[in-house]
Amino acid sequence: MNFTFSEEQLMSAQAARAVLDDTCTSTQLRSLLTRDEPRDASRWQALAESGLCSVLAPESAGGMELGTVDFVLIAEACGYTALPEPLVEHAGVAVPLLAAAVPQLPLLGELVSGASTLAIAHPVNPFVADADGATALLLPHVGEVHLLQTAHARLTRQASIDPFRRLFRVEWSPSDATRIADAASGVALWDDALDRGALFSAAQCLGIAQRCVDLASAYAKERKQFGKPIGSYQAVKHALATVQVKIEFAKPVVYAAAAQFEQRDVQSRARISHAKIVAAEAADLAARTAVQVHGAMGCSWEVDVHFFLKRALALNFAWGDPLFHRRRVAARVHGAALGPDQTFGDQQTHA
Amino acid sequence: MDLSYTAAQRAFRAEVRAWLAANVPQRPLAHFDASAEGFEAHRTWERTLASGGWGMVTWPEQYGGRGLDLIQWLIFEEEYYRAGAPGRVNQNGIFLLGPTLMEYGTPEQKARFLSAMASGDEIWAQAWSEPQAGSDLASVRATATRDGGEYLLNGHKIWSSRAAYADWAFGLFRAPGSERHKGMSLIFFPLDAPGVTVNPIRKMDGHAGFAEIFLENVRVPEFNRLGEEGQGWQVCMATAGFERGLMLRSPARYQAAAARLVELYRRHQSTLDETVGAAVLRSWMDADAYALSIYSTANRLMNGGTIGAESSTNKIFWSELDIALHQAALAILGSRAELLSEAPDAGDVGEWVGDYIFSLAGPVYAGSNEIQRNIIAERLLGLPR
Numbered sequence: 001m002n003f004t005f006s007e008e009q010l011m012s013a014q015a016a017r018a019v020l021d022d023t024c025t026s027t028q029l030r031s032l033l034t035r036d037e038p039r040d041a042s043r044w045q046a047l048a049e050s051g052l053c054s055v056l057a058p059e060s061a062g063g064m065e066l067g068t069v070d071f072v073l074i075a076e077a078c079g080y081t082a083l084p085e086p087l088v089e090h091a092g093v094a095v096p097l098l099a100a101a102v103p104q105l106p107l108l109g110e111l112v113s114g115a116s117t118l119a120i121a122h123p124v125n126p127f128v129a130d131a132d133g134a135t136a137l138l139l140p141h142v143g144e145v146h147l148l149q150t151a152h153a154r155l156t157r158q159a160s161i162d163p164f165r166r167l168f169r170v171e172w173s174p175s176d177a178t179r180i181a182d183a184a185s186g187v188a189l190w191d192d193a194l195d196r197g198a199l200f201s202a203a204q205c206l207g208i209a210q211r212c213v214d215l216a217s218a219y220a221k222e223r224k225q226f227g228k229p230i231g232s233y234q235a236v237k238h239a240l241a242t243v244q245v246k247i248e249f250a251k252p253v254v255y256a257a258a259a260q261f262e263q264r265d266v267q268s269r270a271r272i273s274h275a276k277i278v279a280a281e282a283a284d285l286a287a288r289t290a291v292q293v294h295g296a297m298g299c300s301w302e303v304d305v306h307f308f309l310k311r312a313l314a315l316n317f318a319w320g321d322p323l324f325h326r327r328r329v330a331a332r333v334h335g336a337a338l339g340p341d342q343t344f345g346d347q348q349t350h351a
Numbered sequence: 352m353d354l355s356y357t358a359a360q361r362a363f364r365a366e367v368r369a370w371l372a373a374n375v376p377q378r379p380l381a382h383f384d385a386s387a388e389g390f391e392a393h394r395t396w397e398r399t400l401a402s403g404g405w406g407m408v409t410w411p412e413q414y415g416g417r418g419l420d421l422i423q424w425l426i427f428e429e430e431y432y433r434a435g436a437p438g439r440v441n442q443n444g445i446f447l448l449g450p451t452l453m454e455y456g457t458p459e460q461k462a463r464f465l466s467a468m469a470s471g472d473e474i475w476a477q478a479w480s481e482p483q484a485g486s487d488l489a490s491v492r493a494t495a496t497r498d499g500g501e502y503l504l505n506g507h508k509i510w511s512s513r514a515a516y517a518d519w520a521f522g523l524f525r526a527p528g529s530e531r532h533k534g535m536s537l538i539f540f541p542l543d544a545p546g547v548t549v550n551p552i553r554k555m556d557g558h559a560g561f562a563e564i565f566l567e568n569v570r571v572p573e574f575n576r577l578g579e580e581g582q583g584w585q586v587c588m589a590t591a592g593f594e595r596g597l598m599l600r601s602p603a604r605y606q607a608a609a610a611r612l613v614e615l616y617r618r619h620q621s622t623l624d625e626t627v628g629a630a631v632l633r634s635w636m637d638a639d640a641y642a643l644s645i646y647s648t649a650n651r652l653m654n655g656g657t658i659g660a661e662s663s664t665n666k667i668f669w670s671e672l673d674i675a676l677h678q679a680a681l682a683i684l685g686s687r688a689e690l691l692s693e694a695p696d697a698g699d700v701g702e703w704v705g706d707y708i709f710s711l712a713g714p715v716y717a718g719s720n721e722i723q724r725n726i727i728a729e730r731l732l733g734l735p736r
Contacts, residue, residue: 001353001354002353003352003646003650004352004651004654232735236734238725240732241724241732242667244727245727252646256354260354274636326632329636330628330632333613333631333632333635339429341364341430341433343429
C-alpha cells in the first residue's frame with residue numbers, strides 16, 4: 001500500500017506544467033482565438049518536444065510505455081492552463097487505443113512524436129473533438145474499431161460555448177480496409193477508451209478547479225472595497241474555502257482511479273466514475289465561485305475565468321455525463337461488497 | 352503508487368478480525384454518556400481491548416501499543432467498525448492527548464500517563480472552552496499560579512466532553528496577567544481533586560455528554576504541565592491538529608454507516624423516489640473519498656510529511672458528510688424517521704434519528720467549521736486576515 005506519487009512522476013508533472021505555463025499565457029490563448037486555427041503550431045511543437053505525446057505509447061513505437069498514474073498529473077496540468085490543443089485525447093486516449101489494437105502500425109511513430117494527431121469518436125460522445133486538425137480518426141462501428149484518414153470523412157463543425165473546443169459531426173463509410181479491430185476485441189478497447197477519457201477529463205477538471213480558486217484568490221487579495229481587500233471578508237473566504245474542500249476530496253479519488261485503472265472491474269470503473277462526478281462538480285463550483293468573486297469583471301470576456309468555466313461545462317458532459325457515471329457507481333454499490341474493508345476491494349480478491 | 356495490501360497487511364487484518372469476532376460484546380453497550388453504568392461498561396471494554404494489546408496499536412509496546420504504522424492503524428479501525436465494536440470512551444485520551452504527549456511529553460510523563468490511557472484505567476476529558484472562550488480560544492481566563500513546584504488552578508471550563516464520568520482532564524491555563532496567545536500552559540488535573548466541581552450538561556440527545564468544570568485553588572504538581580511553561584498554545588494547536596486531522600474520525604466510521612445506509616435503502620427501495628437513491632450514492636461516495644484521502648495522508652506522514660491545513664479540510668468534510676448521510680437515512684424512513692428505537696412500532700428505524708441529532712454537533716465541536724474555513728482561506732489560499 002503506497003498511495004503517493006513517485007519523485008519521477010512529480011518531476012515529470014512539474015516539467016509538463018512549466019511548458020504549459022510558458023505556452024498557455026492569457027495572451028497566447030487569446031491570440032489563437034483571433035486566428036481560428038485548430039492549433040498553435042509552436043505550442044504543439046513545444047509539448048511534443050517535451051515528450052508529452054509519448055507517455056502512454058509502447059516503447060516499440062518510440063513511447064515511454066508509462067501508466068495512467070504517470071499521465072494523470074499531466075492531464076491535470078492541461079486543465080490548469082486551459083490548454084486548447086488535444087494533448088489529453090490524443091496522447092491519453094486515442095494513441096493507447098490504437099497501440100492496443102495494432103501495436104506495429106507505422107502511423108504510431110508519427111503520432112508518438114506529435115508530428116500528427118489522432119482524434120477519437122466514442123459511442124458516448126455525439127461529436128468528435130479536434131477532428132479537423134487530426135491526420136486520422138478512430139471510429140466505432142457496431143463495436144468494431146475503424147481507423148480512417150481524416151480526408152476520407154466529411155466533417156461538420158459544431159459551435160461550442162468553449163471557444164477553444166473544436167467539435168465535429170463525422171460522416172464516414174466503414175469498410176474492411178478501415179477496420180482495425182473486430183467487435184469481439186473492440187468492446188474492451190472502447191471500454192478502455194471511455195475509462196481513460198473519463199479519468200483524464202476528471203484530472204483536467206481538478207486542474208481547472210484549482211486554477212479558478214487561484215485566480216479568484218489572487219484577485220481577492222488585490223481588489224479593495226470598503227477600504228480593505230475583499231479577500232479579508234469571511235463571505236469571500238468561506239466561499240473559496242468551500243471550493244478548496246471539494247477539490248481536496250476529489251483529488252484522492254482521481255488519483256486512486258488512475259492507480260486502479262488496470263483492474264477493469266466494477267470497483268475500478270465505479271471509482272473512475274466517482275472521480276469524474278466529483279472533479280466536474282468541483283470545477284463547476286470553482287468556476288462559478290470565481291465569477292462571483294471577480295464581480296462584474298468575472299462576467300466579462302476580458303478576465304480569463306470564463307475559459308475555465310466553459311471548459312468545465314464541456315468536460316462535465318463529455319466522456320459520460322453525470323447520470324451515466326452515477327449509474328456505474330450504483331452498479332458497484334448495489335453489486336459488490338460494501339464496508340470499511342472494501343476501500344481497495346476488487347473482483348478477484350477480498351481486501 | 353500501489354493500492355493493494357501486502358501479505359503482512361492482509362494477515363494483520365485477519366488477526367484483528369478474528370480477535371474482534373471472539374471478543375466484541377454480543378449486545379451493544381449502554382451509551383457511555385448516558386449513565387455511569389454505560390461509562391463503566393465501556394471502561395471494561397477498553398480493558399478487554401488492552402488485554403489483547405489493541406488499546407492503541409500505533410503506540411510503542413512499552414506504553415501498551417504494538418508499534419504499528421498508520422496503514423495498520425487504518426486496517427485496525429476498518430475491522431473495528433466492521434465488527435460493530437463499542438465506541439471509544441477514551442478517545443480524548445488516546446486520539447487527542449496521547450499523540451501530543453508522545454511529541455511533547457518527558458519520558459517520565461509518558462511512562463506515567465500513556466499506559467494508563469491505553470489500558471482504560473484512566474479516562475480523559477478535554478477542557479478547552481470557557482464561557483467567554485469558544486472559537487476565540489486564546490481568550491481563556493482560567494489561571495495557573497505558580498506556587499513552588501506546584502500550580503494553583505482557578506477558573507471555569509465548559510463543554511468538556513466526557514467530563515461527567517471521566518478521571519482526568521487536560522486544559523489551557525494562563526499565567527496571571529498574561530494576554531492572548533502568550534503565557535498559556537497545557538495542564539492536566541484529576542477530576543476528583545479537591546477544589547474541582549463538575550456539573551454535567553445535557554446535550555440535545557438528553558445525555559450528559561459534556562460538563563462544566565469549576566476549579567477553585569486546585570493544586571497540581573509541575574509534573575502535570577505538558578510542554579514548556581507558556582508554550583500551551585503551540586501544544587494545544589498540535590492536539591487540535593490531531594483531532595481534526597486524522598484520528599478523531601476514522602473513515603471506517605462513515606464507511607460502516609454508508610454500508611448500513613445502503614442496506615436500509617435496499618429494504619425500502621420499492622417505495623422510494625430516485626432522488627433518495629442518488630442521496631444514498633452520494634453518501635457512499637463521500638465516505639469512500641474520505642477514506643482515500645486519509646490513506647493518502649497516512650502514507651504521506653509515513654514518508655516523513657506533516658499534517659497541515661488538511662486538518663481543516665478533513666474536519667469540514669466529515670462533519671458535513673455525517674449530516675448528509677443521516678439525512679438520507681431519514682428520507683428513506685420517511686414518516687417513521689422521528690421514531691426512537693424503543694417505540695413499539697419502530698420497525699427498522701434503528702438509531703438513525705438519534706445519530707442524526709448527534710451529527711449536528713459535528714460542524715461545531717473540534718473547532719467550528721467557520722473557523723476551519725478561515726484557516727483554509729488564510730493558510731492554504733493566502734487570503735488576508
